Amino acid sequence: MTTTIFLTIAVIVLIFVVIFQIAKASEYVSVIKGENESRKQNNKINGFLMLSFMVVGLIGVWYCNDLLYPKTLLVHPAASNHGERVDSMLWVTLWVTGIVFVATQILLFWFAYKYQEKEGAKVFYFPHNNFIEALWTVVPAIVLAVLVIIGLRNWYSFTGDAPEGAMQVEVTGKQFGWIFRYPGKDEKLGKKYFKVIDNATNPLGLIWSDDAALGLKDDKDTHDDIVVEQTMYLVKGKPVRLIIGSRDVIHDVGLPHFRLKMDAVPGIPTTMWFTPTMTTEEMRKETGNPNFEYELSCDQMCGNGHYSMKGTVKVVTQAEFDAWKATKSPAYYAAFPDKAPAKPTVPDSTGTGKAKDTAKAIAKN
């Protein structure tokens, strides 16, 4: 191994020396030839290279797109209602900026090539022209105004209130994982306080007993809250409102397939809502990848384990969701087993067998 290293270094040094010697020699040659002569030659070569760079570069842009576009998210539909609007806005922006990109790059390199130094050429003394300057102030301003309008319309709909009847899930980031909380039958998330966090039994610090020292009163709303780690279940077609927080440092709930993200800030809850439009299963078929998962990535530097802070989002049908939820018992009962109601030995009567099967199927996933 070490020999290859030394060999590599030797080769690199050798290349450097060769380049350096060539460069030095060309300097001597140019001195002998005369500064003017060598400048003209350099000019010609570099003018040509400028033009070549543009042509090859634009072909390269095409080639790169050909190669990498299939790997982007854009080849498959976005998995949320907001995501569809993000994508369509992205295409509009791409067209606008793309046209400007191609036009200005072509002009830049074409001018460089076309107006390279020529013997006796007279330059055009052209210090200013108010009309065209005003023109290229106003036109970009109008185009940008259009983009701003599109953007803000989307922005307000993304950040506006979630529709009535949206389900609520609380998402909490911690170094380095995710905790999700679902309200129980009361549809209410009970209060929590970070000083009663207990990693083993109460990772969110739910207030489920009185504490005179901290001035806390038992909040009955917490008693039926369901707490799960790492995997969040959502329902296709049902709006969901995420209430996002963090237990320690700033994290970020990144949902690339839904085209959304929102920071998780300790002490300051944030929210985000969307409606998933495709189940995990449907997306597996769409992408042709049987291992596909909606992954929840932490997108805000949160420490040395940042890269491994992964959560999973399972988008399922309402029936599958209900079945999954039925398998979960409130965190309160796990912490206080004595308070748990007697094990419901006979499950409720609404098509239990089917629900159980679905639950098993989901568990397998």
Added chain:
Amino acid sequence: MSNEAVLHGVASSHDAHGDHHHEHHHHETFISKYVFSMDHKMIAKQFLITGMVWAVIGGLMSVLFRLQLGYPDQSFPWLEDLLGKWWAEKGHITAQGYYALVTTHGTVLVFFVLTAGLSGTFANFLIPLQVGARDMASPFMNMLSYWFFFAASIVMLSSIFVETGPFSGGWTAYPPLSALGDASPGSKTGMDLWLVAMALFVVSSLLGGLNYIATILNMRTKGMSMTRLPLTIWALFFTAVLGVLSFPVLLSGFILLIFDRNFGTSFYLSDIFVNGVGALPNEGGSAILFQHLFWFLGHPEVYIILLPAMGMVSEILSVNARKPIFGYMAMIGSLFAIAILAFLVWAHHMFVTGLNPFLGSIFVLLTLLIAVPSAIKVFNWLTTLWRGNIRFTPAMMFAIGFVSLFISGGLTGIWLGNSALDIHLHDTYFVIAHFHIVMGVASMFGMFAGVYHWYPKMYGRYLNNTLGYIHFWITMIGAYLIFWPMHYEGLAGMPRRYYDYSIWESFKNFVELNRFISTVAMIVFAVQILFLLNFFYSIWKGRKVTSQNPWGSNTLEWTAPIHPGHGNWPGEIPEVHRWAYDYGKDGREFIPQTEAVGADESHH
């Protein structure tokens, strides 16, 4: 002209100074000439060379973490021999090493290379020479500015060697991560040193900035009205104003952070439970407050980096196209607009922090507004080239490269500045691609253009041209090859600052691309070393400059002797009669600023 008397007074008192320096020229010791120098030209070289050292360190760090990203499965035992276990265990860069590398790379490149190394160098070198002054308003403060930077460098460098490693929470240093040593080992001693280094750096840049402003406003030579200044000076002026107004805010943010870290306050801390430690007593702070304070500098900082490059590029394009810069007043106006807007867009870095959506929408509007002055600049540069007579000096090549990169990177700013797209692309590789192209590489190109263009003035010798062309082409092609494909990684949702993507079903299919990017990055880094060899070799062995004005340029620095002493001009300071851009006027190739306007000269 009401201030002519003042100007004249200043100029003549400086004449006296100049004479004084010349008398004692031979008594200068090594220490006073090369170390604690008060000559702006020497201080400029000190900034430049220190910046180069940091560029090598920062660049090498990027090569190391690209090694991890490109070859995550491969073991490089020599890395452990070289760096030790903490950084590279069993031949793999460790996660803590990786985060230390990316953080230090960012901090160093943004502040030490592209702020101190770029504007420190060229503000020092060009302001007195181009406005026609003997030196800065306060040469002593100027010297202090460098030495504070040097002290900051030493402290930052030392942080790399502490046991818990340098700060590793990203260059933006968001608390609570940066405030809690228990949350990340890098936030222990490494962060203390980082804060001290940055505080020293702020002092350095304030001392420098005040000096630049004072010099530009008060010490212009006779006839040098503000609208006759070369655009380099205008750009450096706005840069200094931005720095002076925004760095103190950053420092205040740091001071609150120091309090939170060491004195139990809760400015940024609330509701925190750290694994292995338990709940912290802090309540009521706002982690977002720091982000406001940080980005109030952080965004102007982008323009602190970019404006000097824009100014130099404007000058170099005009000189080498042998044609006046198109729309001089529009160029100043757009610089001014950018400088104002720079203060009003900071929260576009915070769209997804839970910021009030209405506030966010205001920042969308103001952010996209910046595209207008930027567009004006691009079109004006293009028109400057149009029907010119272009000489492709290496400086000119880099200037053209700058325009190309500025377009490419600037356009993606329109994507990210629109909050409804940012909500998807925020903190992905798309962002990396955007800011590296528009701020990192483009400003580097501005800096290279400046070095190649003013090297003859700095050292009285030329850089080797052939090496210059090789340097340009490989860097230009390499920069696009590295950063262009990253847009696609961003569009795949790939988050930045990830040590390893292999556990992610969504992001793991870019292995070959990452390897390709890493390979190109190494080649480009090697070519920068070639540039440094050229730089240092040419100081002593380069082709000698034989004419006072080798580029046929109008500005004042080329009226000074080839080896200007302290005081710049041996006799009287030259007087200025016209703007800096009379190229190709009335059939004459160039008309220096010192030449009186002829009776039959045409008006423009």
